[in-house]
Amino acid sequence: MEESVALQENSNEQTRDNFDKAAPDTVQAPMIRSEIGAATDPSSQSNSSSSSSGDDALRIRDSAENTAPASGLVIEAGEGQHQQGPGIGGSGGGEDSPPNSANQVTVVGDKAVRSDIALSVLQQLYLPEQTDAYRKVNLHDKTLSFPHSPSFPSVKMLLNHERKRILVTGGAGFVGSHLVDRLMLMGHEVIVLDNFFTGSKRNVQHWLGHPHFELIRHDVVDPFMIEVDQIYHLACPASPPHYQYNPIKTVKTSVMGTINMLGLAKRTKARFLLTSTSEVYGDPEEHPQKETYWGHVNPIGPRACYDEGKRVAETLTYSYMQQDEVDVRVARIFNTFGPRMNENDGRVVSNFIMQALRGDELTIYGDGQQTRSFQYIHDLVDGLILLMNRNYKEPVNLGNPEEYTIREFAEMIRNEINADVEIMSLPPTEDDPQRRRPDIGRAQRYLGWNPKFSVYQGIRETVQYFKKTKSEQAWYTD
């Protein structure tokens, strides 16, 4: 089936999008933990971790070999020093320059679709050193101030015909805000539509006022009209406590919201990408999960409003493709984590990190032998942008095939933050899937995509982020 889709699509090659490229010939085997254990085992990284603290991650090498033009950004490079920032797609991972340290990702994205950005540029947007440039916290006076004329990160300069108008629904949420960062840095015009149910203006505040950026409070359940070239449709609460808070609204968001956005894509001839989920596989009987697997979902269980909502959203997407020739993409996203996750959203990563930071026990539901695979946010954003800009219309899994038991994951976070906290088992939750691991063969083959970040590197950045937000919030509750 995949071959015939690819052939058919090649003959329909879209000329309006010069990003599309033929799928790579070679397929890399999915990563398995035994192969990359060294990259993910905290103990095996003791050397590199000691030389790559949060500050070091922002340090920029001033290498003569690095010929990328400077972006003009000034980056805090350790105590009291300033250095020129890297070019947006520039330093840190060039073929000629040695990597900062083994197994550390320093450049994200893909040159082929021009989404490549130095990690340090993104870090300026979500780690403390950057946000302070836009939002000053005075712990002494307990005041917040927003400098009147914020300076924006440099974005790529595109010709008019290259710059797209891109709508991101749910763009103020966790995934959406990182996608917005990347699309902005790539030089596009970005319009965010969000009702702020789980998202926050703060996630995109660093772009407010930028001439390429617009933020609109709107509920996707209601129709919306705008002229755009691409639509990334993310709007939907994604964590169980949030989507179970008002299950009827969750179904409406998935069904009516997706109909509205597909209608918009139809009218404006925009390309439409749906962020679906691994939850469409339910509690899978097939392992790892391939896109061809139809799933094992309880239609009336507590997760049904989300799982079935997304399944209908997929059905709608392909119905609009078949009936109205809407140009569609569907990403099935597996567990993703990173900075800007909501600390109270009940997802396993934020739960464990916040519990460990508070010195509380880490709570596991069931015996902790259920498995999950966790992908770092920048890998997901890479995959979404590639999928949007490649010519492949079937659903594509985006996830990191490294599989951990929940208990192993809890231990990893505990070791990173506070080795003294206990791990406690609670009764299992209803319909909790026992095993989750993506088969990413399709993404490798048709997008040329592979996750780059080890779970360990992702956890270290995420812990850094939560530590910062926690210390900032401490005085609110004093």
Ligand SMILES: NC(=O)c1ccc[n+]([C@@H]2O[C@H](COP(=O)([O-])OP(=O)(O)OC[C@H]3O[C@@H](n4cnc5c(N)ncnc54)[C@H](O)[C@@H]3O)[C@@H](O)[C@H]2O)c1
């Ligand atoms: N994070 C993951 O691990 C994961 C996994 C699978 C799928 N996904 C999908 O990715 C997308 C983004 O997830 P996330 O983790 O960023 O969640 P999130 O809750 O952080 O973001 C969702 C965003 O959508 C907005 N929103 C919700 N309902 C809306 C409505 N009716 N109208 C307008 N805006 C609305 C929220 O305010 C929020 O900004 C979702 O579609 C989710 O299903 C995420």
